[in-house]
Structure formats: C-alpha cells, structure tokens
Amino acid sequence: MSWSSNEVHLASRPTGYPDAGTWSAVTVEVPEPGEGQFVVKVDHISLDPAMRGWLNDVRSYIPPVQIGEAMRAMCTGSVVASRHPDFAVGDAVAGTFGVVEYALSDGTGVTTIDLGVAAAPTWLGALGMTGMTAYFGLHDVGRIKAGETVLVSAAAGAVGSVVAQLAKAEGCRVIGIAGGPDKVAWLKEIGLDEAIDYKSENVLRRLREIAPKGIDVYFDNVGGDILDAALANLRRGARVVICGAVAGYNDETLAPGPKRYMSLLVFRATMTGFVVFDYEDRFPEAVAAISEMIADGRLVARETVIDGGVAAFPDALLGLYAGVNTGKLVLKV
Amino acid sequence: MSWSSNEVHLASRPTGYPDAGTWSAVTVEVPEPGEGQFVVKVDHISLDPAMRGWLNDVRSYIPPVQIGEAMRAMCTGSVVASRHPDFAVGDAVAGTFGVVEYALSDGTGVTTIDLGVAAAPTWLGALGMTGMTAYFGLHDVGRIKAGETVLVSAAAGAVGSVVAQLAKAEGCRVIGIAGGPDKVAWLKEIGLDEAIDYKSENVLRRLREIAPKGIDVYFDNVGGDILDAALANLRRGARVVICGAVAGYNDETLAPGPKRYMSLLVFRATMTGFVVFDYEDRFPEAVAAISEMIADGRLVARETVIDGGVAAFPDALLGLYAGVNTGKLVLKV
Structure with missing residues (x-):
C-alpha cells in the first residue's frame, strides 16, 4: 500500500x-x-x-x-x-x-x-513554534519585568498577539501596533493598554504621546519605519528583540537598515536577534505555561x-x- | 587680577x-x-x-x-x-x-x-575619556574573552588603537580596519594580527578570508558600510559594541542604518550602545590598568x-x- x-x-x-x-x-x-x-x-x-x-x-x-x-x-x-x-x-x-x-x-x-x-x-x-517564539523572545531575550512598558509590532499577528498577552500577564503595560481598525479593536478586546494603527496614525508621534518615558522592551516583527519609530522612543536600558522583519522579506534588494540605530547609544540600549530553535530543550516549559494561560482564559489563542x-x-x-x-x-x- | x-x-x-x-x-x-x-x-x-x-x-x-x-x-x-x-x-x-x-x-x-x-x-x-571608552566598551559591553576574534574600526584612531591593544593584551586575535598604508603599517607595528585598509580593500571580502569563522566582538567607531561588512561576518553569539558612527556625523540627514542588521538574528548576536560617562565610578580601575600597560610597554599611547x-x-x-x-x-x- x-x-x-x-x-x-x-x-x-x-x-x-x-x-x-x-x-x-x-x-x-x-x-x-x-x-x-x-x-x-x-x-x-x-x-x-x-x-x-x-x-x-x-x-x-x-x-x-x-x-x-x-x-x-x-x-x-x-x-x-x-x-x-x-x-x-x-x-x-x-x-x-x-x-x-x-x-x-x-x-x-x-x-x-x-x-x-x-x-x-x-x-x-500559541502552542507551536509561534508561541515558543513569543515566550522565549519576550522572557529570555527581552527579559521583561512587571511594570515595564512593552511595545510589539504586528501585534494582531501570530507571534505578536501571544507576545502582547504574555507581557500583560507578566504585569507590563503593553502597546501594540497593527494595521487597520479591526485588528486594533481586537487588540483592545484582548486587553492591550494601547493599540496604534500604523496605516492611519504616525507611529513615532503616537509613541511619544502614549509612552513619554519611552519603551523598555520592543519586540520587533516588522523592521522598517516602525523599528525606527521604536528606536526613537526607547527608555534608558531598553532591549530591542529582533524576531523578524516582514516589511522587507519580499524586497528584491536588502531593505534599508534602522537609520536610528544610534539610539542604542543614546539610550544605552541593546538590540538582539534570536532563533527559537535554540530553545528547543525548554519548549515543554513554554507549552505548559501557555496551556495553563489558555485554560484559565488569560490568553486568547x-x-x-x-x-x-x-x-x-x-x-x-x-x-x-x-x-x-x-x-x-x-x-x- | x-x-x-x-x-x-x-x-x-x-x-x-x-x-x-x-x-x-x-x-x-x-x-x-x-x-x-x-x-x-x-x-x-x-x-x-x-x-x-x-x-x-x-x-x-x-x-x-x-x-x-x-x-x-x-x-x-x-x-x-x-x-x-x-x-x-x-x-x-x-x-x-x-x-x-x-x-x-x-x-x-x-x-x-x-x-x-x-x-x-x-x-x-589612553588615560582620558578615550581610554575609558575603549576599556569599558571592550570589557563591560563587549565582554571579550581570551581566544576570541575582535574586530575594531578606526583602529588607528584614538579609541580604536587603545581597544586593539587592550584586546591583544587580553589574548584575543585582533583585526583592525583603518584608512591608508601608514595607518595599516602602524597597526602591524603595535601588534595587531591583521589590518585592513578600507580605502583600498573590500572589507567584507577580506573579513571573510581572514576570519572565516566570523567575528566574536566588533567594536564599531564608524557605522556605515564597515558596520554592514562586520554584521555579515559575525560568529554565533557575537557582540557588536556601538561606540560611534563617525561616517555619518556630518551628514545633513540621518545616514542609512545598517542594512544587514538581520544578521543579529542569523548569528544570535547583540548590538549594544553605551556612553562612557556611565562608568565614571570605575574610571580609577581603568586608569590603573592602562597606566600599568603603558609603563610595561604593552600599550603604546x-x-x-x-x-x-x-x-x-x-x-x-x-x-x-x-x-x-x-x-x-x-x-x-
């Protein structure tokens, strides 16, 4: 057969x-x-x-x-x-x-x-590679702490929506960036403190308004102008987690880099890339944590x-x- | 009076x-x-x-x-x-x-x-802010370890030449980038393992030749194309220390950012900015260490x-x- x-x-x-x-x-x-x-x-x-x-x-x-x-x-x-x-x-x-x-x-x-x-x-x-990426990127690379301000791009997307909810559960103030009113409305529904529609708002200016003291952790899924807007609004000691750069994936040449990267110096900040497969040994830890959050309603998958x-x-x-x-x-x- | x-x-x-x-x-x-x-x-x-x-x-x-x-x-x-x-x-x-x-x-x-x-x-x-910048950038931000490969740009300059010699003294393999044959000759004279003349050589290609396993620590004083060449040649777990970006300081608009920053993800690397004044409490430690190296000839100021x-x-x-x-x-x- x-x-x-x-x-x-x-x-x-x-x-x-x-x-x-x-x-x-x-x-x-x-x-x-x-x-x-x-x-x-x-x-x-x-x-x-x-x-x-x-x-x-x-x-x-x-x-x-x-x-x-x-x-x-x-x-x-x-x-x-x-x-x-x-x-x-x-x-x-x-x-x-x-x-x-x-x-x-x-x-x-x-x-x-x-x-x-x-x-x-x-x-x-949420229980697959997507959730693993969110969990280890936020905890191990971003080292989030309760009370910090966390920004996530593509926040209504697969990884972003898990990142946002994990950060909320940890006691962070969470700002999401997404494209369009439906996604923004959903982000509010799942408990984000603020949601920015990058298609209709100036992200850099809005961030300055809603996070005047700056961002502690930026979880970047997109690269491009949104990464630059985040870099311009960091807080001292900020961690920028490079998870992806979907804005440039289909470009025929290399997309421009973050022209505001010197903000890393101004804010004594760090920008770190990671690959989820490196955390394979600890996937059971993340699956257990996220399963529990799904079961008790803290995380909407x-x-x-x-x-x-x-x-x-x-x-x-x-x-x-x-x-x-x-x-x-x-x-x- | x-x-x-x-x-x-x-x-x-x-x-x-x-x-x-x-x-x-x-x-x-x-x-x-x-x-x-x-x-x-x-x-x-x-x-x-x-x-x-x-x-x-x-x-x-x-x-x-x-x-x-x-x-x-x-x-x-x-x-x-x-x-x-x-x-x-x-x-x-x-x-x-x-x-x-x-x-x-x-x-x-x-x-x-x-x-x-x-x-x-x-x-x-070497005993002033220049030396302090080299010392804390290399040790505290770059976290160099003996045996690692360290790349430094503007290596014949004020900070770069101290960085290069401190890294050599620590037991690292040191590659310097500088402009022109006189500077390159001087870098060899003060003990660097390799020196690249960015004015006459293709930095990206030369790095691939002389550091085929990649760079562990890149101490960046210049930004621009040289930063991109370094990013393309990192080793897994590399640390990029952002000290300056002299290539763009006099530009009328923001210089382009590092278009190869996604290498941070590929190499699980980190890019960190710092400001020397944050280490003021520890300046005496660095002055003592560098004075000793000047006295015993390990460091040419x-x-x-x-x-x-x-x-x-x-x-x-x-x-x-x-x-x-x-x-x-x-x-x-």
Missing part, C-alpha cells in the same frame, strides 16, 4: 514576491513505513513569515529549501501507519512535514500533541484558518504578507 | 560640516576665583568625533552646546589661582573646560593628573599634537573627520 500525496514543491527561487513560477504542484507516492518509520496524514499547515527567507539561497540560521523539494512547513497531522516504537496509528503529531498531504517520518523533530488541550491549529499557533488544501498554499502565503490574518494563519488540508 | 582667555564659541548650528560661520573667536575676562573656585590655564584640548553631535539641538546622552557658549571640550591644564581646598596652584588637572585658554571651575568633574605617569596629551588619550592654540580648533576638528590623526588628536594651547 502507498499514499498519494499532493504537494507543493519549490520550482524556482523567486525575486520579490513568490509567484506562479515559484511553485510546482506535484503528486508523490508515499510508501509503507520501514522499520523505525511512520506515515503522517497532514491536517493543518502553518504559514509563517520566515518562509520567504527559506527560499533564498543564502547562509542563514537554517538551510534554504532546495529546488525540487517539498516546501518546508510546520504541520499537524495523525499517524496512519507506523513501524516506530514511539508513534502509534491514530496519534496526533506536530512536525516539519512540509506542504504535503502525507509524509514519511523517522520521528526527528516530531512531537505528539494533545488535542484535548487545544485544537490542531492552536498547536501550530486565535487562528485564521483557510480551508483550501495544499493547492491553496501559494495564495495563502501571499495573504500572510498582505496581513489578511488576525492571529495565526493556518491552512487546512 | 583677571585672565584674558581667547576662546572659540558656538555662533550657529551647522548643517553638515562645521564651517567658518559655526564658530566665533571671543576673548573673555576670567575673574579671580571666589570661595570654592579655582582658575585653570588650559594647555591641551582634546578633539573628539562626538563633538559634532554636541552641536545638534537634539535630545541625546548629553545636552547640546548652546549658541554663544564656549565649545565643550575635555582639556588638561594647571591651576593658576585657587580658593578651593582640593586644588592648589601648580596642580595639573583634567576637566571639561572647553575650547578656552583659561577657565573658572568649582571642581565639578575635574581630576588631578600625574604628569610623572604620562604627559598631558596621554591624559586626554600615541597622540597627534597640533600646535596652534584655540584659534586652530575649527580646522583641527575638520582634520579629525578627515582622519589626519594617528592615535589621539590633541590641540596644544
């Missing part, structure tokens, strides 16, 4: 936004698992801003996706056949299976997930689920960069 | 490089000291890249020099009249007296200096002394930005 898997493979490296030529639709026969292997039927696929970076043939924190390979993606799914001692048929799992319908796995990087704690999309969001199967992946990815989602963007297979 | 002091005052705020209209030559009568005061005859004036920033009317780590005031500058001199218990006539002192010949002081920020340890220009260089009096200040400052100096640039009064 084998499983026909419809998949999206990388056909050519894009310049700028990925387009039709970037991808190829391929059907692959996934064979019976060998000893120590199992087959997963993927049910949800995570869409992540970082995906654009994985398409570039450059040295980075992770090797690029190779041409002819299935697009890399984190997924949830269920085990449909197994010759692996740790994974049984019917187990719900999460792993980097790719934009595929079925995957053969040896268990590397795969974890079992408890759908009683939260539904599969949440295991790609929200996902935008697109129901289109793997064929919808190319458009869904463009939607992510256009900011269609509130919370985590997930593709249902 | 009084003292006629020729001085350089700020006449108007420059855009771009300071020019003739920026300064006014003024003669001030410095009166007899009152109770708790003393008069200093200035003998040497320090020229510092940061001076350009002090002319801008912006919020920074130090208030701007006001129009009509003597230009701020660190100086050495000797006490010629005193009614202050801690300062006696004949004492050699260092303080922020300004671009003046005589200054009335109440002792705030003034220290006595031992000309037996080193001549006055060195008390503005070099100064370029211009013998022109306060009237030569405007040209000397432009010379600093043109890089005329090797080591510390000092104006003799």
